[in-house]
Amino acid sequence: MRIVFAGTPETALPSLEALVASRHDVVAVVTRPDAPAGRGRTLTPSPVALAAEKHGIEVLKPAKPSDPDFMARLRELAPDCVPIVAYGALIRREALDIPQYGWVNLHFSVLPSWRGAAPVQRAIMAGDEVTGATVFSLVEELDAGPVLGTITELIREDDTTAELLERLAHWGSKLLVDVIDHIEDGDIAAVPQPEDNISYAPKLTTQEARIDWNRPAFAVDRHIRGCTPAPGAWTTLAGERVKIGPATIADERTLEPGHIEAGKREVRVGTATTDLVLGEVQAVGKKRMAAADWARGTSFGAEPAFDGTSA
Incomplete structure (x- = not known):
């Protein structure tokens, strides 16, 4: 089967590599245009573009997929088919109709749960116990x-x-x-998504990432x-933003919400229930470091x- 693959970030690389290694012929890759990266904000090709170039695959970088x-x-x-993984732009009907077998999207949730740009983030934040991935036929509705x-x-x-x-x-x-193997073999059928238990996963904003210690x-x-x-959980101390990495839940409560206890080996912060023991912390303009080193x-x-949070 002739394949054009659409994807942009590192998340899409395993799928590109798997398709290149498969029985199918990847004739081109579609990815987002080069974007500024690094301190110098140099225009840099996407991870998918770089991987495709290493394989000698044609790379297409339209500003919009509707570009004539x-x-x-x-x-x-x-x-014959366009598999798409985290491409980053909406595909309109005119483009969807070009391949015989359409565009098939790999999405990182068990649909119809967590439709949208941040399914993994939202699943973890909601406390879901199980998630997964779904391959579905792309349509204009999200x-x-x-x-x-x-898979789960x-x-x-x-x-x-x-x-x-x-x-x-x-x-x-x-x-x-x-x-895609089964599409080519003609022994697979698409099943409509249930119309109940639909949830949405919009992209996380920086403001949403702020920690509420209460x-x-x-x-x-x-x-x-x-x-x-990304975007990185954060809080502020004396008006300066501080990014907080994954922490450990303590067994007891010794502090009020947001209050800090900085010891030689660990840093604790109070919540509405038990304390959290901080892992890594990143102050503005600094590298990530162990919480005790940051402290x-x-x-x-006097009362950090x-x-x-309350005094």
Whole structure:
């Protein structure tokens, strides 16, 4: 089967590599245009673009998928199917109709739960015990197309978004290739999504990533893990933003919400229930470091507490 693959971030790389290694012919890759990266804000190709170039695969970088030149090239390539993983732009009907078997999307949730841009983050933050990945036929409505295949994955108690997404990208790539194999063999049927239990996962904003220390420890823990690595959970101390990495829930409560106890070996922060023992902390303009090292270089008041919490 002739394949044009659409994807952009590192999350999409396992699927691209799996398709390249499969029986199918990846004739081109569609990815987002080069974007500024690093301190110098140098225009840099996407991870998918770099991987495709290493394989000698043609790379298409339309500003929009509706771009006439891109549409013309897609018709010339005449793909049988376009698998898509975290591409990052909406695909309109005109493009969806070009491949014989349509566009098939690998999405990192068990649909119809968590339709949208941040399914893994939202699943962790909501306290879900199980998530997964779904391959479905792409339609113009957000993540609403009929399902071609699903896998499930347990969410571990210490999973961050990065760790869970890495597993889902790995297993999801195998699911994607299996689905495309069956599409070519003609022995698979798409099943409409249920119309109940639909939930949405909009992209996390920086403001949403702010920690509310007045919540229970388990909720703060989920919040931090769901925001790791991006956009990064944060709080403020004396008006300065501080990023907080995954923490450990303590067995007892010794502090009021947001209050800090900095010892030689650990730093504790109070919540509505038990304390949290901080892992890594990153102050503005500094590298991530162990919480105890951060505390040693930080000036605290008489009753140290993060901003916005009770005295």
